Amino acid sequence: MLQLYFHPFACSLAARIALMEADVAARYHLVHLWKKTVVDDGGDFRSVSTKGAVPVLVLEDGATLTENAAILQYIADRRPDLGLAPRPGEPLRYRLQEWLSFIGCEIHKAFLFPTFWYADDAAKAAARQRIGSTLAVASAHLDGNPYLVGDRFTVADGYLAWALLLMPRAGIDLAPWPALSAFLARIQARPQVAAAIAIERQVFKAMARESA
Ligand SMILES: N[C@@H](CCC(=O)N[C@@H](CS)C(=O)NCC(=O)O)C(=O)O
Incomplete structure (x- = not known):
């Protein structure tokens, strides 16, 4: 297993x-x-x-x-x-890799991560400000497309949904990007996504109780 x-x-x-x-x-x-x-x-x-x-x-x-x-x-x-990923060799597989790389490098590590880990408030504020340029790219794509790749849910959607879920906790308001808020709501409404989040919420609460 x-x-x-x-x-x-x-x-x-x-x-x-x-x-x-x-x-x-x-x-x-x-x-x-x-x-x-x-x-x-x-x-x-x-x-x-x-x-x-x-x-x-x-x-x-x-x-x-x-x-x-x-x-x-x-x-x-x-x-x-x-169809959680287009098959290897299909043109859309490269689109999936393009989004996975963009989410990982430009959203997750470049901006979201610093807002949690930087000790310096000015650096955090700069990261929050600059994240707009990368979120705008995803927002422009999702304004008219239900998913990141093709016309169905792929693993890239789950990855972006995770990043968006954390934005408010990172001090980043999604209000300027209604297409992203709508996307997050759509992905969170999937039963398996909702179940995965519910499990992690329980684990999170248990960890918080233990460390209190
Ligand atoms: N490049 C890695 C980054 C993974 C990563 O940043 N994980 C974070 C949690 S979101 C972590 O475990 N950080 C702990 C640490 O770096 O000490 C990937 O895409 O999987």
Whole structure:
């Protein structure tokens, strides 16, 4: 069985969404990202992945896969019948990779991440201001297209929905981009997405109770 190392509401939520949309069973291991421990057994998370970051997907043969773009495509390819990614070699597959890269580099790491992790308020404010230029790209595409790639839900939509879900917590109001708010509502209305978020909310609350 696949195993996913995750932290609630971290970007590993996109992999949980993909697994649940694909109806692929997995064992989920909660990671304490600050302590770099695996909560199940107190083990060193860096011995699972030297990157020390979620998501980590452990495959049936014990190999580990990291990086959202790779993990999401791997999960989608487990169920090619569901169209969670266009098939390898199809022109739309490159569009999927284009969006995965854009979300990962330009939205997640470049802007959203700094608003959580930078200690300096001025740097945080600059990141918040600059994120507008990248969100505007996604917004322009989704103003008229229901999904990022083609005419159906793909794993890229789950990844963007995760990033948008966190925007208010990062101090970024989505009001200037109604197409993004509508997209987020549409994706969150999918039963498997709603279920994935509900699970992570429970884990998040339990972690908060324990650390209180
Ligand atoms: N390039 C990686 C980034 C993963 C990443 O930034 N994960 C964050 C959570 S959203 C994390 O685990 N950060 C902990 C750390 O870097 O110490 C990917 O796309 O998967």
